[in-house]
Amino acid sequence: MKRMPAAAIRQRYHQWLDRRIPPAPRVTLDQQRIFILPTIGGYIWLSVTVLIFILAANYANSLAFGLSFFMVSLFMLSILHTWKNLAGMTLVSKSADSGHAGDLISVHLQLQSGGRGRQSVRLGWPENEQVTYSFETNQDFTLQVKAKSRGWFRPGRMKVESVYPLGFCRAWSWVQLEMHTLIYPRADFSHPVPSLLGVGEESGRQTRSGQDDFAGFRRYKETDLSGHVDWKGYARTSELNTKLFEEPLGHQVKLCLQHNPGVSLEDKLSVLAGWCLECEASNRPYSLSVPGTELAANIGHKHSKECLETLALFASGSDRAPGIKRSGGERAE
Amino acid sequence: MLSDAQVSRISTLWLIAALLSVLFPIWKQVPLLIILTGCLSAGWRIAILQGRGHWPPFLLRLGLILIALVSVVVSFRPLISLESSVSILAAGYAFKLLEMRSQRDALVVVYIGYFLVATAVLFSQTLLQTLYLMFCLVMLIAAQQGLFREMDTTPVVSSIRFAGLLAFQAAPLTILLFILVPRMGPLWSVPLPDNSGRVGLTDAMTPGDIARLSRSDELVFRARFAADVPPAQQRYWRAVVLDQFDGKTWKQTDKLFSVAAMSQKNWVSKQPVTEGWWKNRLGSYQYEVMMEPTGKPWMYSLGAVGTVAEKSYFYRTMRLASEQPVDSRLLYSLDGMLPRARSVSMPGWLVELNTRIPVVGNDRSRQYALRLFNQAGEDPVKMAGRLLSLFRQDDFYYTLSPPLYDQSSTIDQFLFEGRRGFCAHYAGAFVYLMRAAGVPARVIGGYQGGEFKEDENLIQVRQFDAHAWAEIWVAGQGWLRFDPTAAVSPQRIASGLEAAIGPAETFLPDSPLSLYRYRQSGIINRVRLVFEKAEYQWQRSVVNFKQDQQEAFLRSLLGDKDFYWRQATALALGVSLILAVLSLTLLYRRQSLPPLQKLYARFLKKMARKGFVPRDGEAELSFARRISKSDDTLAEPVMSFCEAYIQAAYGENGSEMHELKRLLTRF
Known part of the structure; x- marks a missing residue:
C-alpha cells in the first residue's frame, strides 16, 4: 500500500468539499456548509478556565468554582453565537467583469443577511483580497481577484469566516460561487502585428489614404x-x-494560430489576443482563424469580444458555461 | 483571526474601563504603589489614544516593572503569599496596557482580567462583592466582544446590553454546573489570605493600654437557632479563656497545659464531653454558627457542647477551638449542653493556676480583697456580690474612652483612682480581686448579645459586641459566671453597647457610613435587614456549598443508590437539555410566512417528497401542469389545489383556507 502523498489528500479533500458544498450561483450557509472549531484564543481560554478551577479547588472557594463554570458556559454559548453569525446568510454571485489572465478581476457579490444582523464577517479568496463586513440588510460588495488562467473564470473556493462575538471559535465555510465570466488569454504585445511585419499578404501597406474613406465620427x-x-x-x-x-477590405489583417511566433499554445494564444487588441486599437479589420473556428474579418467591440472568447475557450476543455454543464440530480434550493 | 490587527480605539477604552473596575476590589490587598502605577499606565494609554502621548520606551517599561517588583518584595513578609502573587498579577495586568498594540495582546489583557476576578473572590465572597464582580465580568465580556467587532463606532449601550445578554444566557448552564459538577478537594496546599490584620478578639487583654476601644460593625458570626433562643442577658458567646495575669496583661495559656498527670488528650477532647470532669445534661439550645474568617483558631459557643465540630477541639476550659486558624468562612452546628453542677470537679494544679497572681504590685487591691473576703464570711459568692455592688456605686463609670492605666499597679489605679473603664477593666479587676482572696477565677473573652432576627431565628453578632466577663469557681456549683460590667452598666447587657454609652459618645465613630448606625431611620433599617437576610442566605446556601454540603444536598435530591452514576447522568442530561434549549432559542429562524404561504410551502414539501421540485422561475400553475403531465394519479388533486390556491392568493374573493386545507390532505 502506497503512502498517500499530500497532493492526493488535498484532492480527496476538495472532492469531499465539492460533494458537500457544490458550486452554485447562490449559496446559503447552513448546517451542512458551516464548519466550526475553537481558535487558539479559545484553547487558551479553556486553559485559563482549568487554572481557575484548580485555584477554586485548592482554596475550596465556591465562587471561584462558579467563575470557572461561568467561563465554560460562556465558551459553549459562544459556539452557538459564532455559528449563528454565519448561519442563514446567503452569498449571491451577481457578475464579474471579463478580463485577461493575470488581471485583477472585479467580482460583484451580494450578501443577504437573512433578516439577522451579521457582525464582522470576513470573506474573500485567501490568496487575494479579503474584506470584513458587518451588515443588517443585504449588502453588495466587490472583491478584486486575480485571474489565474484563461477560460471560464474559476477563482476557486471563497472563504467566509467569523469569530464574533468572543473569538473562542472560528466558524467558516468554503463557498464556490459560479461565475459566468470568461477570462481571455493574457495579452502579449511584444510581437508586431503580422501586416506590419510583412507576414500577411498586404505587406508594406503601412499608411492609408484616409480622407477618401472617411466614414463618420464617434465619441x-x-x-x-x-x-x-x-x-x-x-x-x-x-x-x-x-x-x-x-477601411478597404484589402487592408485587413489575417490572424492565424498556425502562423504565430509563440512557442507553446498558451503563448500563441497570448500573442493572438495581443494582436486582436492592437488591431482593434489601430482600427484595422482582422480575421481570426484557429483550428475549428474561423471568424471573418471585421472590427468593433462585438467582433473583438467574439475573437477573445474564441481564444479564451480554445482547447480549454469546456466550451460552455459551468452552470449548464452541471450534471447529476438537480438540487432543490 | 487572532491576529496582529490593531486594537480599535473603542475597544481600548473598554479594556481600560474593565481594567480599572477589576482592580478596584483588590486594591486593599495590593501595595499602593502598584495601584498608582496601574492608574498611571491607564492614564498614559488614554493619552496615547488621544494622540497626545507616545508609546513608552522599553527602559521606562522596565523601570515600571522593577518598581512594581520592588514594592512587592518590600511589602510582603513572607514573600510568597496569595497577596504578593495577586499584586504581581495586577501589576502585569496594568503594564500590559502600555504595550498592547495587537489583538493578541488585548486578549491576554482580557484573560488576566478574568483571572483577577477569580483572585478577588478569594478575599471576599460577600453578596455585594459578588454583584460587583458580576458587573466586572460583563465589562470584560463587552471589552472582549469589542475586540472582534470591526466597527469603530460601537455604541456603549449596545455593547453592554450584548455582554449582559451573553452573561444572562450563560447563567442557566453555570448554575447547573455549579450544583452538579463534583467539587475536588485541594490538590496542593496554598497560601491562604492573610487575616492577621483583622481587628477582633485576641487571646491577650491589656485593658490599661487602651484609651479608646475601636468599634466596628464588622460581622463576626451568625448563629441560627433550631428552636429556643437565649434571652439577651444569657447571650454570652465564649471564645477565649484568659487565665494568666502578669500584672498588666491577661493571657490564654490553656493550650500549653501539660501537667504530667493530665495528658493532652484528656485536656482537649474531640468527643462531646459526657464523662470525666463533669457530666452534661442537655441544654435547650441547638444552633448553627457561621463565623467569618478571623485568622485565629478559636470558635464561638454558648458554653459546653454536646457535639464537637469536625477538625476542632473542645478544651476543658469549655471553649471550642479549631485545629487550624479559621481563614475562611466556617459553618458548624452545636448541641447546647449544660454541665451538671455537682459533677464538676477541679484538680489541684488547676486551682493553683486559677488563683495565681503576680507576687508584687497592686497591694491596695490585695488587702482590699482579703478584707472583703473576710467580711463575706469567706463565701466566694457573697464576696462576688459585694464586689458587684461596689461597682454599682456611682463613681464607677462605663466608658469606651477610659484613661490610661500604664503604671505598675493598674488594678489599684483603676479601682481607687480612675474608676472609668469598659468590660475588660471591670472583668480584669474582678478576677484579680477574687484570685487575691484565693478564689479560683478567670476572665472569659468573647461576645455578648447580638442582634436577634426574628424571621430567621438568628442572632447576628458584630465586632462591637465584643465583651469580657468573669467566672469564679465554687465547690459544688462549678464555674459561675459573673459579669461586673452588668453591675456598672446594666444596659450594656440588656440592650447592647449602643444603649450603654449614651449620647455623650458616638456609637460607631470609625464607620460613619455604616448602615447599622442609622438603625433609627425606618427605611434604611428595613433595607439593612433585607440585605442582611439576603447576605446570610447567600453565604449559607451558595458560598458554603462545598464538597460535603454538595454531596449531602445531591444525595437527598437524587437518592443514595448508585449515587455517582445518578450524578453523572443528571449532569449529562442537564447540560444537553440546556444546550438544546439554548440552540433552539438562539438558532431557530422564525418563518413569519402568512398562512396562505405556509399552506403552499406544505404543498411544495409534499411534492418534493414525490420528486417534484419547481424549477427556477416556474410559476404555480405551470408547476402543477408539469406534475399532472408526468403523474396521472396526482393530476386531479394537484390541479384543484393549485387552482384554489391561485384563486385565494390572487383572486378577488377572500381566501378559503378550510377548502385549501382539505384539498391539501388529498395527497
Whole structure:
C-alpha cells in the first residue's frame, strides 16, 4: 500500500468539499456548509478556565468554582453565537467583469443577511483580497481577484469566516460561487502585428489614404490613436471625437494560430489576443482563424469580444458555461 | 483571526474601563504603589489614544516593572503569599496596557482580567462583592466582544446590553454546573489570605493600654437557632479563656497545659464531653454558627457542647477551638449542653493556676480583697456580690474612652483612682480581686448579645459586641459566671453597647457610613435587614456549598443508590437539555410566512417528497401542469389545489383556507 502523498489528500479533500458544498450561483450557509472549531484564543481560554478551577479547588472557594463554570458556559454559548453569525446568510454571485489572465478581476457579490444582523464577517479568496463586513440588510460588495488562467473564470473556493462575538471559535465555510465570466488569454504585445511585419499578404501597406474613406465620427475613447482625433471639431465644439475610416477590405489583417511566433499554445494564444487588441486599437479589420473556428474579418467591440472568447475557450476543455454543464440530480434550493 | 490587527480605539477604552473596575476590589490587598502605577499606565494609554502621548520606551517599561517588583518584595513578609502573587498579577495586568498594540495582546489583557476576578473572590465572597464582580465580568465580556467587532463606532449601550445578554444566557448552564459538577478537594496546599490584620478578639487583654476601644460593625458570626433562643442577658458567646495575669496583661495559656498527670488528650477532647470532669445534661439550645474568617483558631459557643465540630477541639476550659486558624468562612452546628453542677470537679494544679497572681504590685487591691473576703464570711459568692455592688456605686463609670492605666499597679489605679473603664477593666479587676482572696477565677473573652432576627431565628453578632466577663469557681456549683460590667452598666447587657454609652459618645465613630448606625431611620433599617437576610442566605446556601454540603444536598435530591452514576447522568442530561434549549432559542429562524404561504410551502414539501421540485422561475400553475403531465394519479388533486390556491392568493374573493386545507390532505 502506497503512502498517500499530500497532493492526493488535498484532492480527496476538495472532492469531499465539492460533494458537500457544490458550486452554485447562490449559496446559503447552513448546517451542512458551516464548519466550526475553537481558535487558539479559545484553547487558551479553556486553559485559563482549568487554572481557575484548580485555584477554586485548592482554596475550596465556591465562587471561584462558579467563575470557572461561568467561563465554560460562556465558551459553549459562544459556539452557538459564532455559528449563528454565519448561519442563514446567503452569498449571491451577481457578475464579474471579463478580463485577461493575470488581471485583477472585479467580482460583484451580494450578501443577504437573512433578516439577522451579521457582525464582522470576513470573506474573500485567501490568496487575494479579503474584506470584513458587518451588515443588517443585504449588502453588495466587490472583491478584486486575480485571474489565474484563461477560460471560464474559476477563482476557486471563497472563504467566509467569523469569530464574533468572543473569538473562542472560528466558524467558516468554503463557498464556490459560479461565475459566468470568461477570462481571455493574457495579452502579449511584444510581437508586431503580422501586416506590419510583412507576414500577411498586404505587406508594406503601412499608411492609408484616409480622407477618401472617411466614414463618420464617434465619441473619443482612450484607446483611439491621437492621429484620428477630430481636433478641428474639438476646437469648434469642444467635443472630443474620433474620425472613423472605412477601411478597404484589402487592408485587413489575417490572424492565424498556425502562423504565430509563440512557442507553446498558451503563448500563441497570448500573442493572438495581443494582436486582436492592437488591431482593434489601430482600427484595422482582422480575421481570426484557429483550428475549428474561423471568424471573418471585421472590427468593433462585438467582433473583438467574439475573437477573445474564441481564444479564451480554445482547447480549454469546456466550451460552455459551468452552470449548464452541471450534471447529476438537480438540487432543490 | 487572532491576529496582529490593531486594537480599535473603542475597544481600548473598554479594556481600560474593565481594567480599572477589576482592580478596584483588590486594591486593599495590593501595595499602593502598584495601584498608582496601574492608574498611571491607564492614564498614559488614554493619552496615547488621544494622540497626545507616545508609546513608552522599553527602559521606562522596565523601570515600571522593577518598581512594581520592588514594592512587592518590600511589602510582603513572607514573600510568597496569595497577596504578593495577586499584586504581581495586577501589576502585569496594568503594564500590559502600555504595550498592547495587537489583538493578541488585548486578549491576554482580557484573560488576566478574568483571572483577577477569580483572585478577588478569594478575599471576599460577600453578596455585594459578588454583584460587583458580576458587573466586572460583563465589562470584560463587552471589552472582549469589542475586540472582534470591526466597527469603530460601537455604541456603549449596545455593547453592554450584548455582554449582559451573553452573561444572562450563560447563567442557566453555570448554575447547573455549579450544583452538579463534583467539587475536588485541594490538590496542593496554598497560601491562604492573610487575616492577621483583622481587628477582633485576641487571646491577650491589656485593658490599661487602651484609651479608646475601636468599634466596628464588622460581622463576626451568625448563629441560627433550631428552636429556643437565649434571652439577651444569657447571650454570652465564649471564645477565649484568659487565665494568666502578669500584672498588666491577661493571657490564654490553656493550650500549653501539660501537667504530667493530665495528658493532652484528656485536656482537649474531640468527643462531646459526657464523662470525666463533669457530666452534661442537655441544654435547650441547638444552633448553627457561621463565623467569618478571623485568622485565629478559636470558635464561638454558648458554653459546653454536646457535639464537637469536625477538625476542632473542645478544651476543658469549655471553649471550642479549631485545629487550624479559621481563614475562611466556617459553618458548624452545636448541641447546647449544660454541665451538671455537682459533677464538676477541679484538680489541684488547676486551682493553683486559677488563683495565681503576680507576687508584687497592686497591694491596695490585695488587702482590699482579703478584707472583703473576710467580711463575706469567706463565701466566694457573697464576696462576688459585694464586689458587684461596689461597682454599682456611682463613681464607677462605663466608658469606651477610659484613661490610661500604664503604671505598675493598674488594678489599684483603676479601682481607687480612675474608676472609668469598659468590660475588660471591670472583668480584669474582678478576677484579680477574687484570685487575691484565693478564689479560683478567670476572665472569659468573647461576645455578648447580638442582634436577634426574628424571621430567621438568628442572632447576628458584630465586632462591637465584643465583651469580657468573669467566672469564679465554687465547690459544688462549678464555674459561675459573673459579669461586673452588668453591675456598672446594666444596659450594656440588656440592650447592647449602643444603649450603654449614651449620647455623650458616638456609637460607631470609625464607620460613619455604616448602615447599622442609622438603625433609627425606618427605611434604611428595613433595607439593612433585607440585605442582611439576603447576605446570610447567600453565604449559607451558595458560598458554603462545598464538597460535603454538595454531596449531602445531591444525595437527598437524587437518592443514595448508585449515587455517582445518578450524578453523572443528571449532569449529562442537564447540560444537553440546556444546550438544546439554548440552540433552539438562539438558532431557530422564525418563518413569519402568512398562512396562505405556509399552506403552499406544505404543498411544495409534499411534492418534493414525490420528486417534484419547481424549477427556477416556474410559476404555480405551470408547476402543477408539469406534475399532472408526468403523474396521472396526482393530476386531479394537484390541479384543484393549485387552482384554489391561485384563486385565494390572487383572486378577488377572500381566501378559503378550510377548502385549501382539505384539498391539501388529498395527497
